[in-house]
Amino acid sequence: MAYEKKTEKYQNYKSTGIMLIVFGMAGLLFILISLLNCMKIINISFLNNSFININGATDILYDAVMTLVFLMFFLYGIFSIIKSVKFKSEISNEESKIENIKSYIHDNFTYKFFADKFGETGDEIYYDRTDFIRNEINKKFELNDEKFKDHIIEELYQEIFESDDKI
Numbered sequence: 001m002a003y004e005k006k007t008e009k010y011q012n013y014k015s016t017g018i019m020l021i022v023f024g025m026a027g028l029l030f031i032l033i034s035l036l037n038c039m040k041i042i043n044i045s046f047l048n049n050s051f052i053n054i055n056g057a058t059d060i061l062y063d064a065v066m067t068l069v070f071l072m073f074f075l076y077g078i079f080s081i082i083k084s085v086k087f088k089s090e091i092s093n094e095e096s097k098i099e100n101i102k103s104y105i106h107d108n109f110t111y112k113f114f115a116d117k118f119g120e121t122g123d124e125i126y127y128d129r130t131d132f133i134r135n136e137i138n139k140k141f142e143l144n145d146e147k148f149k150d151h152i153i154e155e156l157y158q159e160i161f162e163s164d165d166k167i
Contacts, residue, residue: 001147002147002151003145003147003148003150003151005094005151006087006088006090006091006094007091007094007095009084009087010084010087010088010091013080013081013083013084013087014080014081014084016077016080017077017078017079017080017081017083017084018077018081019077020073020074020076020077020080021073021074021077021078021081022077023070023073023077024070024071024072024073024074024075024076024077025070025074026070027066027069027070027073028067028070028071028074030070031063031066031067031070034063035063097141097143098152098155100141101137101140101141101152101156102152102155102156102159104136104140104141105133105136105137105156105160106156106159106160108136109132109133109136109160110160111160111161114129114132114160114161117132118132126157129157129161130153130157133153133156133157134149134153137149137152137153
């Protein structure tokens, strides 16, 4: 699974939370209107002819289950919003780490440096370059998350080797 930036996580959790809250509130409102007999949601007419009157029990069961479902949507929406706030507080820290790492690599190692050290073509050149960048990042920064590190290395590789202005 690829690394997902805190900004993306924040946006995903926030939009999911809003959607779940709105859907949960709409459902709970729908159930409330049904309970107040303003509108009939379910009409089981074939049960009215049976010997046992289970229509009332079915309505109660339906309302109870649907209330729980919509309440769960609402609560998961709130939990999602709370989690998005946590990610929002981590965004600036992550962005500053990325900026520090990228500026260190760009300031100390250029395309010409890599071309002189590893050549410009070859079968293993990608792995040699990324291993070098990984070792330099490990020497200078303490990063425990390998997915985060891989993400930064991939961005750096694209910036250094796959851009049109190779320095």
